[in-house]
Amino acid sequence: MRAIVHSTTRAAWGFCVLTLAIVLPALAQAQPADDAHPVTALTINSSGALLVLQDSDLFTIAGGTSTKIALPATDQGAQPTFLARGVDGSVYLAGPGLGVWRYDSASESWQSLSNTLPNLGVTAMAAHATQPETLYAYLGKDGMFRSRDGGAEWVKVDSGPREPVQAFLHSDMPGSMDSGWLFAATTRGVSRSMDCFCFWGDAGDLRGTVSAIGYDPAAPENVYAVIEGQLHHSADGGETWTSLKTPQSVTALAFSPSQGLVVGTANGNLLARGAADEWTPVHE
Template sequence: MRSKFTPALSRRGFLASCAATGAALSLNPAWADTDGASNLRAAPTSALAFDGDTLVLADAQLRRFDPSGEVVILPAPRIPIRTLACHPDRPGRIFAAPEGGGVVLSLDGGRTWTAASGGLPQAQIMALTVAAGAPDTVYAAVAEDGLWRSEDAGESWSFVMDRPWIAEAEREVLSLASVNLASGMGGIWIYAGTERGLTRVPDCFCRWQDVVAGDAMDALVAGTPPAPEAPLPEGEPVSALASAPAAPERLYAALPSGLWTSEDGGVAWESRSNSQPQGLAVDPADPNHIAAATLNELKHSRDGGGSWVTLAAF
């Protein structure tokens, strides 16, 4: 697995040159009409995130599920939300990527939104994640382009990495997770679920690589790391990916074959359910408390996916 470097006249350069034009559409460009925008991938049914101990579900509207059982339905946005990202150190602050492109930011739990797309290309954001050790740092996977980073909570963005090169082609990133592990450059990894499986990159952004046991630098030097002990099913898209802030080595992944979990940072995986979630979220205080949205329902589990309780039916 290797990085593929794009030439100078790349799609990325073209998209970036369009950003200023897109920003002029309105005060809040991400909520502007997008009749001419191309729909690169069908959107997930819903996006999920834990805002503190409250579960947030977003699609054509936004709902907050309080631990007490209260459900607050917020006014529907003009454009459905594709993906959400929160950080346990910033309760009430939510990043969202609407259909059609751009990133928006809420500081009041999703009640009001402002643009947070400074410098981003006007293209669909496929996935978002907030850096595990730096709540003002946000990563966005831009369709047909690559990975972008903001270090000032969305005020400005810069390109950091091409899309993963897997099986002789660049692959679209469908899901992201930032994980604080005791390996890599500074211990922070960005995991990406792609159309063809799971990959990751240390936050030095040297190259995408397979998820393997041991020190990241050893794997880089070796060039041909050993195969994982129990990898995810080969070639399946990883449509949703969630890390557990309270247990950094715990990961959950949603594939067509079902829900999978790893206890060692993604080296070995175990099947937990044959359901096919479109969205996943992990309680920041309890790695066993997870939520999943399927085509028909929103449900949660208090035992890491062993048993489930339905919160809402669609």
């Protein structure tokens, strides 16, 4: 009798294992592809390591190791949505309800730079390409503000483009009457102005809501913009644009000294563009 029971139990166990072997892969394949959280913003720190903002979490990625950085304590409802890197390596964080913050790597803490802003509704920010103390913040209907002392005092300098700004950058591309150019990602396309704020005009005929924008600091004429997940490139400072194929929908971009153009995707992945225009995963 014991032999019969043992044989029956073993057969039942074998059936369960076989069933799990069949069912579990099917369940895994049935999981939605968008379970991962999209990459919100990207930049690099003073050491050249990637900084990744994802689902209100901030990580630094270096040497294949991912390390979480605690975000500043803020009121509920604040949305960290922008990262920027100053020419001196300083890292800045901003977003609606958050204002502007600078990270102190020595003390591993955040310093608020929003005391003289009219409110905390920062919807975009950028750091000057060559002046470490000059920062820009866009506050929607309140316009564009500039600080020339590292965020201690902010002064309104412009109303910004006619369309709402989703993101923007400062570039030291040649040809400006002052110290560089501002490229704004708007709901109509890419807008461009010298940083003397003389005039905002269309940067080419790229149309659509631009959700992210970036440029190559080593070759400032190379500007990149994202519309509905599609990456576009201009090799002439925004005069003309071409579409670049990417394996996944793009949500953020940055330039790494070692990896070149790196994009964050809607699937939560990081991809680097190689010399032959192929995309390879950035291993965390």
